[in-house]
Amino acid sequence: MLQIENLHATVGGKEILKGLTLTVSAGEVHAIMGPNGAGKSTLSYVLGGRPGYEVTQGSATLDGQDLLALEPHERAAAGLFLGFQYPVEIPGVSFVQFLREAANAQRKQRGEEPLSGGEFLKLAKEKAALLRLDMDMLKRPVNVGFSGGEKKRAEMVQMGILDPSFAVLDETDSGLDIDALRVVGEGINAIMRKPDKAVLLITHYQRLLDYVKPDAVHVLAGGRIVKSGGPELALELEEQGYEAVA
Amino acid sequence: MSEALAHPTTHDEAWRYADGDWLAKADPVQLSHWHEHEVPAGETERGFALVEPHEGSKVDRLRVHVGAHARYEHFVINAGALYTRCELDVVLEQGAHFELGGVILGGGEARAEIVTRVVHAPEATSNQVVRAVQWGRSVGNFLGRIEIPRDSQQVDAAQNFKAILLEAGASANAKPELEIYADDVKAAHGAAIGALDQTAAFYMASRGIAPEAARRLLVRAFIADAFVSVKHEEMRDDLLEQALHYLEGAAL
Numbered sequence: 001m002l003q004i005e006n007l008h009a010t011v012g013g014k015e016i017l018k019g020l021t022l023t024v025s026a027g028e029v030h031a032i033m034g035p036n037g038a039g040k041s042t043l044s045y046v047l048g049g050r051p052g053y054e055v056t057q058g059s060a061t062l063d064g065q066d067l068l069a070l071e072p073h074e075r076a077a078a079g080l081f082l083g084f085q086y087p088v089e090i091p092g093v094s095f096v097q098f099l100r101e102a103a104n105a106q107r108k109q110r111g112e113e114p115l116s117g118g119e120f121l122k123l124a125k126e127k128a129a130l131l132r133l134d135m136d137m138l139k140r141p142v143n144v145g146f147s148g149g150e151k152k153r154a155e156m157v158q159m160g161i162l163d164p165s166f167a168v169l170d171e172t173d174s175g176l177d178i179d180a181l182r183v184v185g186e187g188i189n190a191i192m193r194k195p196d197k198a199v200l201l202i203t204h205y206q207r208l209l210d211y212v213k214p215d216a217v218h219v220l221a222g223g224r225i226v227k228s229g230g231p232e233l234a235l236e237l238e239e240q241g242y243e244a245v246a
Numbered sequence: 247m248s249e250a251l252a253h254p255t256t257h258d259e260a261w262r263y264a265d266g267d268w269l270a271k272a273d274p275v276q277l278s279h280w281h282e283h284e285v286p287a288g289e290t291e292r293g294f295a296l297v298e299p300h301e302g303s304k305v306d307r308l309r310v311h312v313g314a315h316a317r318y319e320h321f322v323i324n325a326g327a328l329y330t331r332c333e334l335d336v337v338l339e340q341g342a343h344f345e346l347g348g349v350i351l352g353g354g355e356a357r358a359e360i361v362t363r364v365v366h367a368p369e370a371t372s373n374q375v376v377r378a379v380q381w382g383r384s385v386g387n388f389l390g391r392i393e394i395p396r397d398s399q400q401v402d403a404a405q406n407f408k409a410i411l412l413e414a415g416a417s418a419n420a421k422p423e424l425e426i427y428a429d430d431v432k433a434a435h436g437a438a439i440g441a442l443d444q445t446a447a448f449y450m451a452s453r454g455i456a457p458e459a460a461r462r463l464l465v466r467a468f469i470a471d472a473f474v475s476v477k478h479e480e481m482r483d484d485l486l487e488q489a490l491h492y493l494e495g496a497a498l
Contacts, residue, residue, distance in 0.1 A: 048452050051444065076454035088449035092467025101463065102453035109454070141467075162453065 001026045001198045002166055007058035009046045016042040018223035019058070024166075024198045024216075031201045031209055031234060034220035035242045040202045041085060043220070044170040048082040049075055062166055076102075077109035081164035085171040087151040090142035095154065098142050099124065099161055106162065127160030131187045148175030156187040167192055168200045173208035185211025206238040219245065253277065263387040263419045265329035265357050268303045280307045280335070287313030287339070293320045297358070299327040299492065309335040312342040314367075319345040319475065321485060324358040325492035333361040338370035346374040347472040347485075350409075351492045353382035353416075363391040366401040366431075377469045378409035380416035381496045389421040390435070396427040403432070409439040410468055412461075412496055466490055 002024040009017040016039045024030045034040055045053045047060060049072035060067045065078055090098065103123075104114040115123070128135045131153045143151050152172055159167055169188070173181060185208060192199045201212060209217075209231065217233040218225045221242060227233070237245050253274050256266040269277075285291045295306065303326075312318045316339070322332050336344045348360040364372045378386030388407040409418030420437035442464055450460035469489055476482040 048448075050448050050452075071457075072448060072451035073454050073456045073460075076452060082452045084449065084452075088445050090443075090446045090449070090464070090467065092470050093463050098450070098453070098455075098463070101459065102450070102455050105456060105459060106454035158453065 001028075002060070002062055002200065004060045005058055007043075007046070007060060008056045009042060010054050010056055011042060011052060015056070016223055017046065020220070020224050022218065022225055024200055026198055027195045028215040029193070029199045029201060029212055030216045030218060031203060031214040032218050032220050032225075033203060033234060033237055033242075038220045039223045040220055041170055044082055044085075044168045044200075044202060047075075047080065047168055048072055073105065074109065076162070076164075077106045079165035081159050081162060081167040083152075083155045083159065083167060083169035083172045085174065087143050087146075087155055089144045089146075091144050093142050094140065095138040095142050096121070096124065099138070099158060102158075103161055123161055124157070127157045127191075130160060130190060131157050132183050133157055149177060149180040152176055152184060153180065153187075156184055156191070160187070160191045163191075165197050166199070167197075168202070170202045171204065172201070173203055173205060181208060182211055184208075188212050206234045209234050260361065260389065262421075263357070263359060263385065263389070264331065265303065268329045272303075272305070277305055280309045283308060283310045285310065285312045285316045285318045285342075288315050289313070290317040291319070293318070295320070295322040295324075295332055296488070297322075297324045297326045297330045297332065299325055299356075301326060301330070303329040305331045305333065307333040307335070310337070310344075312336065312338050312344060314339040315341040317343045317345070319347075321347045321473065321476070322360060323349045323351070323485070323489050323492075324360060325351045325489070326358045327352070327354060327356050329357045331359040331361060333359075334363070336362065336364045336372070338364065338366050338372065340367045341369040342367070343370070344372040344374075345475050346372075346376070347475060348374070348376035348388070349469045349472050349489045350376070350378035350380075350386040350388075351469075351489060352378075352380055352384035352386060353496055354384060355382070356380075356384035357387075358384070359387040359389065361387075361389040362405075363393065364403065365393045365395070366398050366403060367395075368398045369400045370398065371402040372404070373475070374405035375472045375474070376405075376407045377472045378407070378418050379412065379465055379469065379493065379496075380409060380418055381412040383415045385416070386418045387421070388419075388437075389423075391423040392425065392433055392435070394424075394426045394428050394431050394433065398428045399430040401428065401431040401433070404434045406435070406471075407437045408468070408471070410442055410465070411439065412442060461496075462490065462493065465493055 004022040007020040219227040254261040376388045390405045392403045422435040
């Protein structure tokens, strides 16, 4: 499903990704762990196409489609979803307005009919309930005045509404208390644990993996994958640290 | 106030950002002409002004006298393509209120201004919000003067100007002036000039919203500040859509 080959990328002229290779198949959840500065967030931004993150070598494809040749909004329509570590506040634009615009923009790019106001609200209500986020919060400006945990749950509501085929979730577990962590974990499973979907979870900690069981765990250090293994690798990392394991 | 300046030049402080070449050739009668408006004591009135791109260079000057405990609201969209100046001279009697919502949108060689002078009697209040969106080589200016004479206690006056520059080459100028002689008053002003929020634009793109649509949403939210005080929702949306209509020519 997602295939990354020998990916090199620079930020501000500095090389951060140095030959990253990774394959995630449909139906799988892969976790990427690694120390600060290893390039975890850079990987998510490069896949999303954030301006300023320049690919100098290598390739990344989603279902055979060259992601790097697409504009960021086209990548979303192609099925990619980026869960932000720090979701962005947009004063003056309500979540409902923002998400309906986004959902219909994606549908339009895929040649599908737009959702009516009623259809969209029904979908939004269903996903908000799944993540236990009060529907009234979606009438407020995007992420403005949301707590850290509410922002992360709102990210998952967005994922539920946009229904991507591949999600890159960048430290979705940071800023969550134990209860919110469980709700978010169950949300990820409900939305993305399907045979035709896959997830790349970027995380520092084992605890989210208690709820979202990974099929594979990779250690990212120095801009490349230095070790891969099964779920037990995450436990090993948690106990012994990155330096001992990788 | 300005009758003495029968023929202003850019050496005059109040005209420092004007188009000097046009001023030199302009008809002095038109330049010194003021429209007059009276709001009777206790009444509430609302005014709208629109300058469209096809209009030539011009100066519109309006003097409003707002009676005791009356309220005057003025909303202006200046989308002129050349030199266009919308000027308001407001005198507030005791307990009167003045509300201004202004939007400047311009590209190309546009030089658009909103200029205000508000004189406050005791207990008078005023609130001015102006937003400018510039592209091309255009210039958006807000010159706002707040006057609070010696005996005008309990005045509350605020003005806020923000500009977004969509392209390098566009610019904006803010010239707040506070002349305060009373001691028991509140007066606030703020000004900020910046680019469109690229982080927000990428966040929107990551959800599938194309750059033009993202820019439109962000600009809509930005200029909406100027119309927050319009209580009637439909009227507020109309004003926003009208203003956004002039954004179509903007390049990104």
